[in-house]
Amino acid sequence: MNRKKVYPAAFLIFPLALYTVFFMVPSFVGLGLSFTNWSAAGSGIRFVGLEHFIAIFTNKRNLLVIANTFVIAISTTLLKNLLGLSLAVGLDRKFKTKNLLRTIYFFPVTLSPLIIGLVFKSIFDVDSGVLNGFLSAVGLGGLAQDWLGQMDTAMGAVIFTEVWRLVGQNMVIYLAGLQSISQDYLEAADIDGAGGWQKFWRIVIPQLMPSITINVILNVIAGLKIFDIVFVLTNGGPARATEVMNTVIFKEYSSGRYGFSTAMGLVMFVFTAVIAFSMLRAMSKEE
Amino acid sequence: MTRRKIGDLLVAAVLWLLTVIVLVPLVIILLNSLKSQGEAVTMQLSLPEALHWENYTQVARQTNILGAFVNSLMVAVSTVAISIFGASMGAFVMSRRRTKGMRAAYFYFLIGLVAPLNMVPAIQVLQKLHLMGTRLGLILLYSALVLPLTMFLYHGFISTVPRELDEAAVIDGCSALRLFFSVVFPLLKPVTVTVGILNFMSAWNDFITPFYIINDSAKMPMTTMIYSVFGTFQRSWNLVCAMMMIIIIPIIVVYLMGQKYIISGMTAGAVKG
Numbered sequence: 001m002n003r004k005k006v007y008p009a010a011f012l013i014f015p016l017a018l019y020t021v022f023f024m025v026p027s028f029v030g031l032g033l034s035f036t037n038w039s040a041a042g043s044g045i046r047f048v049g050l051e052h053f054i055a056i057f058t059n060k061r062n063l064l065v066i067a068n069t070f071v072i073a074i075s076t077t078l079l080k081n082l083l084g085l086s087l088a089v090g091l092d093r094k095f096k097t098k099n100l101l102r103t104i105y106f107f108p109v110t111l112s113p114l115i116i117g118l119v120f121k122s123i124f125d126v127d128s129g130v131l132n133g134f135l136s137a138v139g140l141g142g143l144a145q146d147w148l149g150q151m152d153t154a155m156g157a158v159i160f161t162e163v164w165r166l167v168g169q170n171m172v173i174y175l176a177g178l179q180s181i182s183q184d185y186l187e188a189a190d191i192d193g194a195g196g197w198q199k200f201w202r203i204v205i206p207q208l209m210p211s212i213t214i215n216v217i218l219n220v221i222a223g224l225k226i227f228d229i230v231f232v233l234t235n236g237g238p239a240r241a242t243e244v245m246n247t248v249i250f251k252e253y254s255s256g257r258y259g260f261s262t263a264m265g266l267v268m269f270v271f272t273a274v275i276a277f278s279m280l281r282a283m284s285k286e287e
Numbered sequence: 288m289t290r291r292k293i294g295d296l297l298v299a300a301v302l303w304l305l306t307v308i309v310l311v312p313l314v315i316i317l318l319n320s321l322k323s324q325g326e327a328v329t330m331q332l333s334l335p336e337a338l339h340w341e342n343y344t345q346v347a348r349q350t351n352i353l354g355a356f357v358n359s360l361m362v363a364v365s366t367v368a369i370s371i372f373g374a375s376m377g378a379f380v381m382s383r384r385r386t387k388g389m390r391a392a393y394f395y396f397l398i399g400l401v402a403p404l405n406m407v408p409a410i411q412v413l414q415k416l417h418l419m420g421t422r423l424g425l426i427l428l429y430s431a432l433v434l435p436l437t438m439f440l441y442h443g444f445i446s447t448v449p450r451e452l453d454e455a456a457v458i459d460g461c462s463a464l465r466l467f468f469s470v471v472f473p474l475l476k477p478v479t480v481t482v483g484i485l486n487f488m489s490a491w492n493d494f495i496t497p498f499y500i501i502n503d504s505a506k507m508p509m510t511t512m513i514y515s516v517f518g519t520f521q522r523s524w525n526l527v528c529a530m531m532m533i534i535i536i537p538i539i540v541v542y543l544m545g546q547k548y549i550i551s552g553m554t555a556g557a558v559k560g
Binding site for chain 1: 291294295296299301302303306308309310311313314315316328329330331369370372374375376377379380381383384392395396398399401402403404405406408409412413416427428430431432434435438453457463466467488491492493494495496498499510513514517524527531533534535538541542546549550553554
């Protein structure tokens, strides 16, 4: 059988062209434009060398943005994994309503983050929000506050909302992992007299490594790329306390500073790709 | 009752209690979409005094929500069709011919699985192609963005389809095109359904891309339409909620019909790593 004839390379032309033109070309054009002062205001495009990158990595305002992005990526990754695994362990037990519960917990994953952002904006509202209303109703009115308007709670609100949105995705990935663990291992451990926690740490967790790897990587990527939730909830405020890379890219673009916006886009591209691939490497070695 | 059974019941009870956190935001949208404007102003979790179904007709009259619905549908369906067509054929060849070049091509696609699109230069590319601000531009951009995941899922699935089938078909005189479309492609149905649903949802729900590239309100999909209306309707949460319901309902239908496929897509690679 002639492979080249039966599996013609021509089948690849369309997807390669589509992906190259609309994904790779922008990435490479971006590489060039990041070194220019291209903007809506200026008359021509001038080469400015590393100016934007120096600004991104030395200017305190921009370093704060990178720090915020990492705070969100790391904390949401931890929380989504922890809660997702807890839900999965609970829903891996055998009771009647487990399928309905899985359906409910997974549902937010299918919703538009824009809508989620808008609803949580109303929930966190200082005057009429459901959260403050609930706190007063149960006698914890003292805890009621301007969740989105204060520097120390705004970040927490963003993290909570993002975790709410994607914990179900972690849950189903862990459920799939749990279901692939052979019962023989667990039965053998029972015979050897292992307790519940021992079984969990010595058998379940090591067997779940592929699921943990996938979840950690997916969550870190999602965290670094976060946009809609932040944009709608706080728009980076108050006082840039929740400003992230993707909101800066949008703001710089809107104010016509295309060169800087592109440079920030490139930094996000490199961060995500390098972090994801090196984590994949490191974590698959451990398995 | 055994100890294990009691444990199961306790776990079930706790998990049911916790669903409140998941359901409250959704119930808020539903309830407020049926309230009067004055009642909905504070977005409370209370039952409406009377059911104001006319919010939905009012949204249809005062905004171009129906046009936006058609735009979203058109964009999402075209994205699904283009990505399935491109990725299935590409993944088939890459999965069957494991040469160095093919492996490099596969890796080239996988970069898009993790790395985000650089938006500003993408806009420049669209401008050069006279696609900026058009639905076709949006469709092609989405198709390119979902291609890596679609490719990845097809690639994994195709390696489980036995090669002997290809050989038998070729001996029977099938051309490459016929082999793929009439023998192989029908066998890929489970993964085709999965990527179809996943890509539909990502195009339907996406906000950031049209926010950058579509300015004309006649061409806006639902998400950007809601956002632009949100500004003008600030005090009319009842109408905003009605619009949200119009976005959510098709997703609920798709979700309930295709839950199995969505989850199999999201967990692919989770077990194998």
